[in-house]
Amino acid sequence: MxxxxxxxxxxxxxxxxxxxxxxxxxxxxxxxxxxxxxxxxxxxxxxxxxxxxxxxxxxxxxxxxxSGWPRPGGQARKPLSPRQKKMWALWQTLADQGKVRNRRMVGLLAWIAGQTDNQVQRLEWLTPAQEHTLIESLKAWAER
The missing domain is CATH 1.10.260 (434 Repressor (Amino-terminal Domain))
Incomplete structure (x- = not known):
């Protein structure tokens, strides 16, 4: 019982x-x-x-x-690289322009997964070539 x-x-x-x-x-x-x-x-x-x-x-x-939701006790988040910071800044610019609905990191990561052939889920998994391509895509989007 x-x-x-x-x-x-x-x-x-x-x-x-x-x-x-x-x-x-x-x-x-x-x-x-x-x-x-x-x-x-x-x-x-x-x-x-x-x-x-x-x-x-x-x-x-x-x-x-x-999928990126932090565990209790908070694992220390790695600092962003200069290229990752650039992507983040461009994402925030797009959000300010009203071109993206989700300005949080999860929104950027979802966009990145859709843009990469291997559906990259985390910034640290991007290759330098992918980072460059994504930054240029974000810049072009912001200019439109």
């Missing part, structure tokens, strides 16, 4: 994991469709976090961490 305190602890953990998932959804800038597809992928087809088991919720959170 499972004690009432164990049931309460599991319920509290479930609620906490759901809160973390909703925070990650907001921080990563996920739209509702993308969020629900992610849940379905890691939670056996379930599209509501309330329906997920604790293990399924933990799998979704781990995916969010692997």
């Amino acid at each position: 499972v004690s009432a305190s164990l049931i309460a602890a599991r319920a509290a953990q479930h609620t906490q994991l759901i809160r973390q998932i909703h925070t990650a959804k907001r921080d990563l800038g996920l739209d509702d469709d993308t969020y629900r597809l992610t849940l379905a992928r890691f939670a056996a087809g379930k599209t509501s976090s309330k329906e997920c088991s604790i293990a399924e919720l933990q799998a979704v959170i781990e995916h969010f961490h692997e």
Whole structure:
């Protein structure tokens, strides 16, 4: 027989994991469709976090961490290289011009993934040639 305190602890953990998932959804800038597809992928087809088991919720959170959402305790973020800073500055310029909707890093990374043949997910994975091409693309976009 499972004690009432164990049931309460599991319920509290479930609620906490759901809160973390909703925070990650907001921080990563996920739209509702993308969020629900992610849940379905890691939670056996379930599209509501309330329906997920604790293990399924933990799998979704781990995916969010692997997608760039910071882990608790905050791993130190690497400083941006000069080329990465240039891309970031151009992205902010585009946001100021109203040409991009998501001015956060997750928006820039999504754009980069769409622009690169190998769908690069992180700035540090870009080659120097890719960095150069992306910077020139951002400059041309800003000038239009």
